[in-house]
Amino acid sequence: MKKYDLVVIGFGKGGKTIAKFAAGQGKSVAVIEKSKAMYGGTCINVGCVPSKVLVHDSIEGVQFDDGLKRKQQVVDALNNKNYHNLSDDSAIEVLDYTARFKSNEEVELYDEAGEVVEIITGDNIIINTGATPVIPAIEGVKTSQHLYDSTGIMNLKEQPKRLVIIGGGYISLEFASTFANYGTEVTVLEHGKAIMPREDKKVAAEVVRILEDKGVKFILEADTTEIADQDGFTVVKTTQGSFKADAVLLAVGREPNTDLGLEHTDIELGDRGEIKTDEYLRTTVDSIYALGDVKGGMQFTYISLDDFRIVKDQLFGEGKRSTENRGAVPYSVFIDPPLSRVGLTAEEAIDEGYDILENTLPVNQIPRHKINNDPRGLFTAVVDKKTGYILGASLLGKESEELINQIKLAMDYNISYEVLRDNIYTHPTMSESFNDLFKMA
Template identity: 70%
Template sequence: MMKYDLVIIGFGKGGKTIAKFAAAQGQSVAVIEKSEEMYGGTCINVGCIPSKTLFHGSRQAISFDEGVSRKRQVVQALNKKNFNNLNEDDNIKVLNYKAQFKSNDEIELLNEQNEVVETISGDHIIINTGAKPVIPEIDGVKTSKYLYDSTGIMNLAEQPKRLVIIGGGYIALEFAATFTNYGTEVTVIERSGRLMAREDDEIAAEVVKDMTDRGINFVLDAQTERITDKDGYTVVETSQGSFETDAVLLATGRQPNTDLALSNTDVKLGEHGQVKVDQQLRTTVPHIYALGDVKGGMQFTYISLDDFRIVRDALFGEGTRTTANRGAVPYTVFIDPPLSRVGLTAAEAREQGCEILENTLPVNQIPRHKVNNDPRGLFKVVIDAKTDLILGATLYGAQSEELINQVKLAIDQNIPYQVLRDNIYTHPTMIESFNDLFNIKQ
């Protein structure tokens, strides 16, 4: 039985990065990945990179076929680059098998026929197997030939004239924006009574208005009951009516991928099926770690990268970096225009008992909007009235995906809002809006 210093199950962002670092320290490393299409992990192959490439194409006046072709080229290039980066390292062995735990220390490698071909072990083991789509119990889901998950919808051979999206979360909204830009008629079916419930009410309303103005049909308080294929199309039946469509996207969330025979170990799962970890990402077995989406929480590739930093510090450093001190975490919803946020909304700050100051700036008040030819959007910030520190920001508008990182930095470094207010910015830019956004009347 081959024994390695470090065994990593999954080729995701955090796993591949710790593999390369450990190898540079002279450790023997095994990276187990069952699918050649997943070298580099979810983000590169079926998540952020392909979906945002397709979205970017939708805004460049190119056809859907051209967008899919460019997306495919980008993914193939990055997939190959990631494989070569590890495979060409003398201290790393890439093993193309399905991994199953035999014990706390041993991992069985299975071929496509689910036959055990080898058993390996590691001084330390990292679970980095990501997440998979949630498939709801809806009549017709398993048999419809017009139904796709978020991976399949990006590989369509032909653009659908009509698309029904089941689910109204952020992934659903991003695909709704993308396909609408390409000219597809989009209907979003959401079971709750509102969209973007975690966001600022005023900004969420702006988003829904803008997307509705673009032609997207939102159907709320709707339970999807049945999907029935017809000759050349399908019908989605809901509690709010039936909808004929050429394609259906299931966007009902993702769940941790823990198909690893963990019952053969002492690794415990949480109430949502995630691998339970402590603040240093150790599981309930001290030499086994979990990072990325499989451990639950926010499903972002940059979280997986920061998970790498935590595990690196635990294995090779002083062990002081934890999930508790990684700072504020920003995110962007790539709709059109994008919505970006970090920290608290005003409502959340008040709920926590904070005395706050806030300010709002419509994008049509920012000079750069004339250059962009896009007046849509609204920026908001929330300030602690006692300390002048920034509690949060929600930026809905062009280039917000870049601007939000400046606010994150200010929050993490305890920079008073006046510094952003009085800073000199280049012109004409979107970031110069901070001069006005942070000009808060007390």
């Protein structure tokens, strides 16, 4: 049995980064990855990078087939770069096997035939196995030839004329926007009563309006009951009627990858099947940590990267960094134009007892929109009236994915909204919108 200083299960953002850092500290490292297609993790192979290439190219007017080709070129290049970044390091061994725990300390490596080829152990073990799309128990799901998850929909042989998306969450909306830009007829089936119910209501309504202007149809309170293939197409049957499709995307959430033989360990799972961790990302076994999507919570690659920072501080630093002190976490939904959010909405702030100041700024009042030739969108900001600190912002509009990070910094460092309001910005830019957005009544 071979022993390493650090064993990393999964080649994701947090895992690959802690592996490289540990190797740089003179530690022996094993990185176990069962799929060569996943070197580098979800983001670069089947998540944010390929999907955003398609988003970008759909906006730029690139043809669907050409967008798919460029997407694959980008993925292949990053996959190869990530593999060699670790495999070319003499302190790191990349092991192409399936990992399963034999005990709290031992990890069995299985080949494609399901045979154990080796058992390894490490002083510390990192679980970084990510998450996969949820496949609901709908009649016809296992037999349909036109059904795809978020990975499969990016590998179509040809552009569908009609796309039905089951689920109305953020992944669903990104694909709805992208395929609509390519000219596909898109229908979104949402079982709830609203799209983006946790977002600012004004902003969510504007998102729906913009997507409907692209031709996207939203069917609310629709429960899918059956997916039935016909001659060359599929019929999606729901409580709100039936819908014909050349392709169907299942986008009803993602679940942690925990098929790791955890029953042979003292690692505990949470209510949603995630690996339980404390604020330092330790599992219920002190020498085992979990990073990224497998531990539940926000499924962003930058969260996985910050998870790396926490574990690095545990293993090589002072142990002070934790999930409790990483600050406000922004996110962007890459519809066209993108929606970016950090902190609280006005409704949430009021519910939490704040006396607030709020302002709303239509994008068509920002001078830069004339140059961008894109007046769509709405910016909102919420401030604590007592302290002047920013409580949150929702930015729907071009370049919002960049702007939101400036607001995050202001929130983390308790910078008054007046600083952003009165700051000097270059012109003509989208960031100078802060001069007007933060003019609170």
